[in-house]
Structure formats: C-alpha cells, structure tokens
Amino acid sequence: MSKETSAEEKILTAARRIFENKGMSGARMQEIADEAKINKSLLHYYYRSKQKLFEAVFKSAFNTLSPQINTILSSDKDICEKITDFTYNYTSFMVKHPYLPNFILQELNRNPEFVTELISSKNIPGMKKFKNQIKEAVKKGKIKDISAEQLFINILALNIFPFIGAPLLKGFLETSDKEFKVLLENRKTEVADFIIQSIKL
Template sequence: MAQDTEQKIFEAARAIFHERGYHGARMQEIARRAGINQSMLHYYFRTKDSLFEAVFQATAREVLGPVMAVLREDLPFPEKLDRFVETYLRQIAAHPHAPAFILQELNHHPDRLKAFAARLGTGLFERWAADVEAAVARGEIRPVAPAHLLADMLALCAFPFIARPMLQAVTGFDDDAYRAFLAGRKDDVLRFLHQALAP
C-alpha cells in the first residue's frame, strides 16, 4: 500500500513537473492529482526539492541512460550512429515532455546532469570522440568535429519535440499530422546524417 501511494505521488509529480517545470509546479496540485492530502505527500517526500530531484533523476535515467549506453557500445561507426538516433527518438517518443523539461532545468541547474553523467561513469565523450576520429581515419565519414556531430544528432532528434507548438503553428499540422511527421523522423534524420557525413 505504501509503495503504491509513493508511486502515485511520483507519477503525479512527474506529470506536473514535466508540464510546468520546477517553478510552475505546486505541491498542493501534486497531492490533489495523486489523490492524497498534502501532509501525506510530505510524509513520503519531505520537500519539493527532494521530489523534484527524484523526478529529474528518473527522467534522465529513462531517457538519456539508454542513449549514453549506445555511446559505450563496441559497434561499427555507421551502426552506432543508427542505434543512437533510433534509441534517442524511441526514448523521447515514450517521454515527449522530457527534452524540454531536462533542457529547462539544466539552464537553471547545470550540475544536475553532471551528477547524473558521473554516476554512469566518466569518459563518455572521450569514447565518442575516439570513435568519430577512427571512422574519419578509416575513410568511413568525412572529417567532422565530434562535439559538433553529437550536438547535431541531439538537436535533430529533440528539436521537433521541444518546439512542437511552434512547428505546428508554422506548418499548420493538426495533432494527427504532427504524429505522422514524428513517425517519419527517424528515417529522415538518418538519411540526412549519412548524406552529410559521406566522405
């Protein structure tokens, strides 16, 4: 029973924090959505900060954990590129509010992601950079800065989710049309990246 109550609180908090961020969320609203009173909420999570930290870490783990794991895999570079895009888009599709939520909170508290990355282990970017440089040396891709390539991959995947209201306003897509647009995103991003990286 206690575990169920804690999970209900967590899910209510995750929905509200994802929609409104830390500053827009209210503990009273979280309690109401979880179907409990505020004292019960404070019994399980003493402060808004502790509840937010739990939500942030879970979101980062669910969305970014599998993506970071791909960067560690020992794969041929073209396959690693494909796996990264496929994994990131799959994780974002399952948690569509997560990219904007993570980005917004990192602007206020950049150390949150550093702490998360440290728990997963160090040397992640160095491993990625070595993979990119080796692929360049083998003639598989054109010379490219590893940091720029990583930024391009992240942006191409996340931007349509972060900027959905703006893109729907510009394109005139209704929700069904936008879902179809997102469904075709993986093939389009991979085609774009492979063409851009061709030696």
C-alpha cells in the first residue's frame, strides 16, 4: 500500500485479490492494473503473460495451504493432539483468508494436472508416516479401526468445507455473516472434539 512497496509486489498483491475472487478466466488484466494503481503494460513487464501472472499467484496460494495440510501427515505429535492443533490453526488462519480454499480448489478442478506438478515439485511428505501412525494407534487400542485415508479426508472436509460452502451454508442456516463467524469460531475446537469422539474407543 505505501509508496515503498515495489511495483512488482503491488502487482502480486492486486493479482491475488482479483484472481482469488474472479478466478483465472474471470479476471481482467486491466482490473488487476487498476487495483494495483499502475499501467497495464507494467503487468507484462514484470510477468510476461496473464498465464504467468496467474501461476505466480496460484503457486503462492498453494504454498500457503499445503504446509498446513502437511503437518497432519508429517508431524510427530500424538494423533489426537495433531487433530486438535490442526483444527485450531487451520481455522484461525482461514478466517483471515476465506477465499483461499475456494480459489485453490476451483482452479485445481479446472486444471487437475496442476496437482501432480505442484506435489512432485514440492516435498510433499506422502502418506506413509501418517498411515503408520494410524495403524500403530489402532493396534495399541488407542483409536478405533479406521483407514488413514478416510480419516485424512474427514479431517480436511470438516475443516475446509465451511469456507468453500459458506454461501450455501449461510443460506440454509439462515444466518447473518456475523452469526456465521461465530459458528466458525466455535469450530476451532468443536471440530476436533467431533473427530476425536468418533475415533476414540
């Protein structure tokens, strides 16, 4: 915002804002330029094309989301503590960036090959460790028998969906934005309880 921020940075910030709520095809280069308060040509000066600019934004967004998900797979914490922590941290973070999950999943659905590209380039930990952790916990009788995959899906679903489905949920629940925020606030702890309740013996 200040005069000090470089043009390149201003562009990225503006592009983030526009792409995140209009998507790749809905965004206009002119609109991004206006948002950044610079000339449209400057966009092409720093990023050669719309596609390139978009990729910069997308990768940056994905690299914000994916480390959080990775903590589930790679942290050494106890499974229950892991769930509690993730739920709290993820929801806290997403309340501040509510468009992020929608943006990422949207473009991922439109362009599924992105995933393989991004996941193979970044060091995604893989399921092995998490699978072992669940298998161990089941064997030791700490939790009920559940597949690591399904548990993983459930954890993500319960945490991510409220942000993607917000407009739908607000409609069906007949809640105002404020009331919905309260619901989200409560989920920071309730979701973990819900999951743990379901897997503990």
